[in-house]
Amino acid sequence: MRDKPFPDPLTPQPEVTALRRERNRWLRREANLALGRDATDEAATQQARTAHLVLTYALAVIEQRPAVIGSFADLTRECRGQG
Secondary structure (H helix, E strand, C coil): CCCCCCCCCCCCCHHHHHHHHHHHHHHHHHHHHHCCCCCCCHHHHHHHHHHHHHHHHHHHHHCCCCCCCCCHHHHHCCCCCCC
16 A cells, blocks of 8 residues: 555646746746846835745645745845854
């Protein structure tokens, strides 16, 4: 008897592929805004960050895995308290 009641699909589900593509698009948009490559607008930055985080969470739920959710700004922010 197998450990898992249902096997993992061999190919990704089309909706997972679409969500991943959309999440990557918003992540690139957020990165470009955070790095100053596009005209910086706080509303656009917030929209990109929110879309990226929501899509990351949705993927984690669909794929039934834990999500480590953070924005691109979290990766580029200086670490305080390190000397």
